[in-house]
Amino acid sequence: MGIFPETGQGIERVSLTDKNILLGVTGGIAAYKAAELARLLVKAGARVQVAMSEAATRFVGPLTFQALSGKPVLTGLWQGEGAGMDHIHASRGTDLVLVAPASADFLAKLAQGRADDLLSALCLARACPLAVAPAMNREMWAAAATQRNLVQLRADGVHVLGPAAGEQACGETGPGRMLEPAELMAALPGLLGAGLLAGARVVVTAGPTYEPVDPVRGLTNLSSGRMGYAVAQAAAEAGATVCLVSGPTCLATPPGVRRVDVRTAHQMHAAVLAELPCDVFIAVAAVADYRSDSAAPQKIKKDTGGLDLHLVPNPDILAEVAARPDAPFCVGFAAETERLAEYAEAKRLKKKLPLLVGNLAQDTLGQDSAELVLFDDNGAHPLPRAAKLAQARSLIAHLALLRT
Ligand code: C5P
16 A cells, blocks of 8 residues: 555555665755655655765755765765775666756756766666656756757656746746655656556547448548557556547557447547546547538438538537546647647647647657657646657656646
């Protein structure tokens, strides 16, 4: 049973007991919050080894971390009892390296693979997952160089946790605040491979819908369903009980996922409502916006003249689910062909979604890989092109963090 405060959303957290966590602390005012993080980690039963950059020691004394972790703090390449090999030994047997706060300078070092101090060297020498919790002034966060480094780090498989937006130590307001220690704690089980969505009921829609015009013809779109199926798989991997409501596709059901097949938007609407209440609803389907208001009972015969079809709007499943009093955590998708950020953010606000995934349809449809941007209250988070399953796993990690 979990050691974390109850989220009220049915997630059962996996224990951190006996996990070996290397907590890296770099130079920034948020270093004082890392002391609380060390305390929470120890309280949760983790074995904590702290490593500090030289700049971090200017903000908080190593003795504070030594007292909290019960172990001498690693500070320099040339000190310690590791015969000059601390940078190699430190991450051996470690389950996770978490650098919090991670300064702009440290992110730049990581992105370049530099190893000129103990913390950067041990990050390079590690074989376990690495997570960073950036903390810096909003302009430093927004700087092209920092954003370039983040794209590189994500592509290298580094988990980027946050930052949050809000008041900053410098007096400015914007993105760049380190996530609170409790928020970081909530993200750790997932990074350690534990069930990020354990105990959660997740409903995913996928594929196109098909709206009949007559018994042999209909309106549909080019959605292959691959992204939705990948999302269902990633949610199941994360420990959720997953129902996949799927329009017509030729894909195999992911392992452990229950699939409900539908054809039309109306059927998808009914199937989704039948699955409520749930904890998370992820609407990936490319639902046809319109249907013919009077599908012909027999095949329409060809004539020399034109054919007028009267189309009526379909129910917006996602908007309806998100507006319910018992609304689950809702995630939308926006496939645009231009002005992605503008249209996607407008859609997120209109449908009142905490998270929306944007992509350029022409770059994604029918492909095995996708380039995505996640939009949430903290801004836009690009996910550089990767396999759809890898993107789906990143999406699940991100939404699990937002739900906490
Ligand atoms: O409004 P738009 O169709 O662009 O919004 C896309 C998002 O809304 C997707 O997440 C899609 O699955 C969902 N949607 C829906 N029902 C509709 C139309 C879209 O659930 N009728």
